Amino acid sequence: IVMTQSPTTLSVSPGESATLSCRASQNIYSNLAWYKHNPGQPPRLLISGASTRATGVPARFSGSGSGTEFTLTISSLQTEDFAVYYCQQFDSWPPTFGPGTKVDI
């Protein structure tokens, strides 16, 4: 399954919100995860099952969608939120990732 993400880069100001999109090449139901990746750090699981926040993830992160279209919304961006975000499907083998969306200032 091929995952695509848009936009490639999203420039926002602290305090604003950001909307990231992810599309699957076929129906993956809700078997989608979102990860945040800061340079030099390991990726961190944010959202699983398309909309369930992982333990310790702030409520400003929310996920939605099912089937082939998914969205990650980050409300009131904080400094630490500027990173690359990846979506990943775990409906079919092998697991595949999107190319990422970089959220920068």
Place this chain on the structure above:
Amino acid sequence: QVKLVESGGGLVKPGGSLRLSCAASGFTFTDYYMSWIRQAPGKGLEWVSYISNSGATIYYADSVQGRLIVSRDNTDNSLFLQMNSLRTEDTAIYYCVGARGRWYPFDFWGRGTLVTVSS
């Protein structure tokens, strides 16, 4: 707390070999299904290999099939990746990653170890 610490990366010539290790702590290692995921310079994330919690089931990406061998030692909470016949395109940061099952997202990630394949 959960910790995954990779080691063994380095510079190797094309055709050479390398063995990566991952030391796990802070969780019940035998409950988790482990994978290696890599990120080439300037590229996204690519799943490379998977091993079930018991070690009985193993899968590889097509790009590494026949050249990489994944294993685990549940008595020592360790994961390994034997890398043979390395190619320049194997240059990447290799992450040790844990999940609750084959059909689950990746819960835990290590900081990664850099493998550089170059003459």
